[in-house]
Amino acid sequence: MARPDVEEVEVELFVRALKLRHGYDFGEYARASLRRRVNALVQSLGTETISELTARVLRDDTLLPRIIAGLSVPVSEMFRDPPVFRKLRDEVLPLLASYPRINIWQAGCAFGQEVYSLAILLHEAGLYDRSQIYATDFSDAAIARAQEGIFPAREARLYSENYLAAGGRHSLADYYHARYELITIDDALKRNVTFANHNLVCDGVFCEAHLILCRNVLIYFTDPLQNHVLELFRDSLVRSGFLCLGTRENISFARAARDFRALDARLRIFQLEQSRP
Amino acid sequence: MRPRTDVLVLGCSAGGLRALHILLAGLDTRLALPVVAVCHTGSDDVSLLCELLNRSSTLPVHEAMERTTPQAGHVYIAPSGYHLLLGGDGRFALSVDPRVGFARPSIDVLFESAADAHGPRCAGLVMTGANSDGALGLARIRAHGGLGLVQDPAEAEVSVMPAAALAQAGADHCLPLAQLAPLLNRLFAPE
Incomplete structure (x- = not known):
């Protein structure tokens, strides 16, 4: 049996710490992507290692929302596919x-x-x-x-193309207000x-x-x-x-x-x- | 003595379609491992790409499907719009995490996951392309004791990507396109 590498062990300890200390259970998250996201947090929070990130998340509750946001990494677009x-x-x-x-x-x-x-x-x-x-x-x-419901205006073109390809009947611009670099979805x-x-x-x-x-x-x-x-x-x-x-x-x-x-x-x-x- | 290699991961970008045609036409049908490729073609439809490649490839070419296990003697292409990863259990995984170096699928993401999953039992090949995707991933494969292969930049249709891989990761073999398939056939011949 091959010895797991350090980072693999570090990810498991990080997952364990989040569960024991904060009640968030990432135990059944597929490891390949989770590992990338944990490493992205190491980058964005400026720690040297995953172990150091684990130590911080154990001691500093204020960090939790950023950790959770980082582990959920939401990426989508309007009318994707x-x-x-x-x-x-x-x-x-x-x-x-x-x-x-x-x-x-x-x-x-x-x-x-x-x-x-x-x-x-x-x-x-x-x-x-x-x-x-x-x-x-x-x-x-x-x-x-x-x-x-605020999105970068530079996304609007892709969203509009998707909307029309999805059979949209009007113009997507009817549903948002554009201001400066942002579009805001209509309250209705x-x-x-x-x-x-x-x-x-x-x-x-x-x-x-x-x-x-x-x-x-x-x-x-x-x-x-x-x-x-x-x-x-x-x-x-x-x-x-x-x-x-x-x-x-x-x-x-x-x-x-x-x-x-x-x-x-x-x-x-x-x-x-x-x-x- | 090098351990048996479980999987060959491959990345190509600009000029990649032609390079893939030539490479896949030359592979031994008894190749002892699966070939998993990220190919930036700008096409949304990978099934069409697979169909095209199947015309010249000696091995069957498929779009990689999540949670399935790649089989020896088959070629798998990453679906467009998703990162393709190899999990610790050797199965395919997909992600829609942000683009890496403007790319999704990213060669680096595939290569790094392959290095993590297979350690020294993994080989990576970087071919023609106009960006530096794959360089970090190949470095990770080699750091884990895996095999690094690069198409000779001097004869690649676009040299940027193989040159970046060579500079960042170095290579165990650096060969012109025509000699890559014979090398793979020799390295990964059936027992």
Whole structure:
């Protein structure tokens, strides 16, 4: 058996320290990406080693929000993967339209780009007023950013292209205010969005949802945690509810995948198959 | 005595498509390890790239799928828009973490994860390209006792990337494109 290298051991001790001291459990995060993120924290906080970072996080509680923000590294864009949003617009929303109230759970909302993309889809389908979007993340810093709905203006062009490719009916500029180097999402789109802290690792069923979006979050989890979260989603969805994952996610090793059938396998849009017990 | 190599990771950028065609056309079908590649082509559609490469490649070329284990004698290409990593269990992992050196997928990310996962049982190859992606990753592979290979910058279609890798990491072998496949066939011949 090969001796693990120092950094590998340091990452384990860091994970252990976060759990014991602060109650955050990254034990079931896939190690390759976690290691990169921990090393990025070493860089940004200017410590020499991961061990030194561990010592600081044990002694200095004020550091915790930065650590949590650093380990969640949210990256997205509005209408990322336009065909997915087109499919939601063309096939999923018309089915949801039959419900008097529509609950949507965006699990892992990061900075909110997808929340507002969804809100725009609902608005253009005439469904926004009877929809409720629950946008959750385990990072308070991310939630605060998402709530503001402020993005760099230099992203606006990409967002607009994505929006149109996703079948947008107007101009994306109708939904934000541009000022200086920033765009701010219109408050009307925030009206039916509830932001809340929820950690997929340890928190339970959050709402009864008709659609759950959780794109490129499970890719950071080990197989057991991926399965655990899929079970959580299964238990949170109404009968025949929809689940939308990232387009390169593979759930074929998860037991809970059997409870879903693919509405569009390539776009990773699934529908709950079994009826609720 | 060098330990058996588990995986060959490969990076190419500008000029990479042509280089990959030539390299993959020359590989022995009994190659004893998987080849995992990050290729910056600017194309959103890696399945199309795989289809193109499959026309000339002796080995089957696939888009790498997360959580699966790369198989010897197969070539895997990183999906566009994602970093591709090798986990400690040897399986593929994906991430949408920020771009590294303007790139996602990043060659450095793949190489560093391969070095961490496979230590001395890993080989890295940097080919033609116009940036310095891969240089740090190759250095990490060599620091862990793995094998470093670089296409000779003098004959690479774009020399910047192999030159940066040589400067940063050095190499165990530095050869023109035409001689890379024969070298790989020899180094990673079936037992």
